[in-house]
Amino acid sequence: MAKTKTAYVCSDCGSEFSKWQGQCGACKAWNTLTRISLGAENASPAVKADFRRQGYAGQTSVAVQDLSEIDVEAVPRFSSSMSELDRVLGGGLVPGSVILIGGNPGAGKSTLLLQVMCTLAQSMPAMYVTGEESLQQVGMRARRLELPEKNLKMLAETQVETICELASEVKPALLVVDSIQVMHSGAVTSAPGSVSQVRECAAYLIQYAKQTGTVLFLVGHVTKDGTLAGPKVLEHMIDCFVMLEGGSDTRYRILRGQKNRFGAVNELGVFAMTEKGLKEVKNPSAIFLARTDETSPGSLVMVLWEGTRPLLVEIQALVDGGQSGNARRLAVGLDQNRLGMLLAVLHRHGGLFMADQDVFVNVVGGVKVTETSADLAVLLAIVSSFRDRTLPRELVVFGEVGLAGEIRPVPSGQERLQEAAKHGFKRAIVPKANAPKTPIAGMKVIGVSKLSEALDAL
Numbered sequence: 492m493a494k495t496k497t498a499y500v501c502s503d504c505g506s507e508f509s510k511w512q513g514q515c516g517a518c519k520a521w522n523t524l525t526r527i528s529l530g531a532e533n534a535s536p537a538v539k540a541d542f543r544r545q546g547y548a549g550q551t552s553v554a555v556q557d558l559s560e561i562d563v564e565a566v567p568r569f570s571s572s573m574s575e576l577d578r579v580l581g582g583g584l585v586p587g588s589v590i591l592i593g594g595n596p597g598a599g600k601s602t603l604l605l606q607v608m609c610t611l612a613q614s615m616p617a618m619y620v621t622g623e624e625s626l627q628q629v630g631m632r633a634r635r636l637e638l639p640e641k642n643l644k645m646l647a648e649t650q651v652e653t654i655c656e657l658a659s660e661v662k663p664a665l666l667v668v669d670s671i672q673v674m675h676s677g678a679v680t681s682a683p684g685s686v687s688q689v690r691e692c693a694a695y696l697i698q699y700a701k702q703t704g705t706v707l708f709l710v711g712h713v714t715k716d717g718t719l720a721g722p723k724v725l726e727h728m729i730d731c732f733v734m735l736e737g738g739s740d741t742r743y744r745i746l747r748g749q750k751n752r753f754g755a756v757n758e759l760g761v762f763a764m765t766e767k768g769l770k771e772v773k774n775p776s777a778i779f780l781a782r783t784d785e786t787s788p789g790s791l792v793m794v795l796w797e798g799t800r801p802l803l804v805e806i807q808a809l810v811d812g813g814q815s816g817n818a819r820r821l822a823v824g825l826d827q828n829r830l831g832m833l834l835a836v837l838h839r840h841g842g843l844f845m846a847d848q849d850v851f852v853n854v855v856g857g858v859k860v861t862e863t864s865a866d867l868a869v870l871l872a873i874v875s876s877f878r879d880r881t882l883p884r885e886l887v888v889f890g891e892v893g894l895a896g897e898i899r900p901v902p903s904g905q906e907r908l909q910e911a912a913k914h915g916f917k918r919a920i921v922p923k924a925n926a927p928k929t930p931i932a933g934m935k936v937i938g939v940s941k942l943s944e945a946l947d948a949l
Contacts (some may be wrong), residue, residue: 496799497526497527497711498524498526499511499525499526499527499688500524500527500686500687500722501515501517501518501520501523501524501684501722501763502523502524502525502685502721502722503515503518503520503523503679503723504517504518504520504722504723505690505721505722505723505724505767507770509657510526511526514883516761518919519722523602525681525685525686526857527681527685527686527687530534532939534696536539536617536701539648539925540642541854551723552876554615555586556675558884560718563847566585566586566587567576568582568583568584568585568753569583569584570583570584571583571584571607571611572606573603573606573607573612573740573848574678574771574773575746575761575762575770575772576603576607576746576760576841576868577761578758578760578798578799579746579747579748579751579758579759579798580731580733580747580748580751580753580754581731581751581753581754581758582753582754583669583924584665584706585702585706585730585753586664586679586704586705586706586731587700587701587702587705587706588706588707588731588752588753589696589697589700589701589707589729589730589731590706590707590708590709590729590730590731590732590733590816590879591707591709591711591726591729591731591732591733592604592673592708592710592711592732592733592734593710593711593713593719593732593733593735594713594734594735594736594737594921595622595713595717595735595736595737596735596837598735598737598897599735599737599744599762599764599768599769600631600710600784601624601632601669601676601710602632602636602708602768602769603735603768603769604619604636604667604669604708604710604876605619605629605632605633605636605638606636606769607767607796608665608667609633609638609639609640609643609644609666609806610638610639611664612639612641612642612644613639613641613642615664615665616657616661616662616664617642617644617645617663617664617667618643618644618645618646618661618663618665618666618667618671619643619644619645619646619667619669620646620647620648620654620668620672621645621647621669622647622648622649622669622674623670623675624647624669625647626645626647626698629645630645630933632945633743634886635865636767636768637767638768644661644663645917648674648724649673649674649675649683650674650675650677650880651674651675651676651692651695651898651939652676652677652695653695653698654674655695655696658699658705659699659703663701663705663832664706665705665706665893666703666707666708667704667708667710668696668705668707668708668709668710668711669707669710669802670709670711670712671689671692671693671696671725672684672711672720672721673858674688674689674696675688675692676688676692676695678691679691679692680770680899681841682770685935686721686722687723688785688792689715689722689725690721690722690724690725690728691739693709693725693728693729693809694708694728696846697728697729701811704861707774707943709729712723713734718775719934720730722917726749726750726897728781729750729751730751730752730792731750731752731753732750732751733746733747733748733749733752734746734747734749736796737857737858738858741763741856741857742761742763742764743761743763743764743772743778744761744762744763744764745759745760745761745857745858746760746761746763746805747759747760749827755798755799756841757790757797757798757861758797758799758934759775759797759800759802761775761778761800768806768940770947775802775835776801776802776803776804776910776914777914778856778916779803779805779855779856779858780792780800780803780804780805780912784883786882786884788875788876788878788879788880788881788882789808789809789810789871789872789873789875789876790805790806790807790872790881790882791807791868791871791875791882791886791888792804792806792868792886792887792888792911792916793805793806793863793864793865793886793887793889794837794864794866794888794889794907795860795862795865795910796862796864796901796903796906796908796910800910801903801906801907801909801910801911802858802916802935803887803910803911804854804856804858804860805854805855805856806852806853806855806868806869806872807852807853807855807863807872808850808851808852808853808869808872808873808875808876809850809851809852809876810848810849810850810851810873810877811843811848811851812846812848812849813847813849813910814849817845817847817849818848818850819843819849819851820834820849820850821849821850821851821863821928822852822853823853823854823867824849824853824854824857824858824859824860825852826853826918828841828861829866830850830852832894833866833869833873833892834850836892836894836896836942837873837874837942839871839896839940839942840895840896840941840942840943841870841874841896841946843874843877845873845877845933850873852869852872852873857910858878858903862901863891863892864889864891864901865889865892865909866890866891866892866900866921867889867891867892867922867935867942867945868888868889868890869886870892870942870945871888871920871945871946871949874946874949875949877880880949882949883918885916885917885918886916886918887911887916887918887919887920888919888921889901889907889921889925890920890921890922890925890939890945891922892942896941896942896943897940897941897942898922898923898939898940898941898944898945899922899924900922900923900924900925901941903920903925903926904922904924904925904926905923905925905927907925908921908925908927908931908932908934909931911934912931912932912933912934915936916934917933917935918934918935919934919935919936919937919938920937920945920948920949921937921938921939922938922939922940923939923940924938925938926938
């Protein structure tokens with residue numbers, strides 16, 4: 492009999508070690524190593540052998556092929572019935588693709604997938620596997636949302652071997668597994684939700700999807716810090732990873748692409764949570780620009796670039812005299828470390844001293860700004876609040892600010908200006924390199940190359 496091997500796997504990053512240690516050498520997390528037992532052969536080869544016994548893996552000939560001869564049109568996309576979801580996925584669903592959707596509890600992951608499955612089930616075979624809820628709970632949600640209930644196959648099961656066996660009989664074009672953390676495989680002895688179970692169950696389901704050309708949706712849990720729970724290798728195994736952001740404090744949900752092998756990453760889709768489920772927001776800029784009639788100092792509109800489209804959002808800044816010895820710096824929706832750097836640039840190249848002032852910056856609507864095009868808008872909003880001077884409502888600003896006080900250009904400047912003009916903005920302060928060569932009707936564009944020029948343009 493082959494000797495049983497023992498390994499220690501990190502529950503955060505999935506790294507394996509030959510002996511136990513208090514801290515993971517890869518991700519530096521403490522007390523995250525768990526012991527797993529490996530047989531003579533790994534669980535992954537066992538999964539492959541089980542697939543061959545059940546007839547999933549066919550005998551195919553392997554040949555070297557020239558890149559120019561590959562037919563990319565052989566696998567056409569099809570719509571998910573939601574244009575915002577299609578945008579994030581890169582244009583639609585690809586047969587044989589595996590999509591992992593994560594998000595906080597109550598964000599609407601199951602609701603979104605149930606809406607998509609009920610709609611697509613009217614034109615193609617679809618199967619929904621629930622491991623956390625009962626069939627009655629899913630049925631009650633479908634009736635509350637007034638979704639079409641016919642033709643969608645339902646299954647309450649947590650063992651992946653049984654799921655794939657029943658799916659091979661139904662032969663669905665779409666398969667939802669909710670969620671991967673509660674699935675378990677008979678080839679692994681550890682408890683459901685452990686690193687080895689999540690990894691092997693995902694490998695089993697992914698291989699089934701690849702062999703049968705089924706679109707597979709996996710629902711994933713998140714940890715308390717907002718990252719995907721389970722081994723890091725899970726994100727490498729799937730084709731597309733999207734996060735549904737938003738909670739009970741707002742009715743809007745933002746679907747953001749983190750990884751996509753079939754399209755652009757960092758794409759953004761906006762939904763509104765209503766009594767009838769998630770509704771698409773066709774023009775998100777109009778929602779994020781729902782400003783009050785009375786203007787106030789520290790309020791300014793900036794233009795972001797999310798994926799393949801511009802997005803207009805309002806940024807607010809509040810500068811107040813420090814009540815204690817240490818001035819506070821708080822940023823919501825922005826990188827707090829970058830805020831401190833921008834304040835230092837404002838002091839050095841703008842002549843404004845704020846070391847004794849509390850500075851608060853907020854992006855309205857719960858949008859998270861990850862690009863540097865918001866630097867100039869942040870600084871001008873801070874100056875507006877510090878001087879207690881109101882900025883014009885028709886003003887829009889974007890641009891990156893360097894440590895030397897220079898205003899650097901950002902990508903897609905022309906498209907940003909056109910989006911601002913479409914929403915009625917008549918004045919723009921942008922980097923000089925982003926200033927359009929031909930004038931934009933109804934808009935005055937001011938190109939600046941230094942921070943001092945931007946302050947003078949106000």
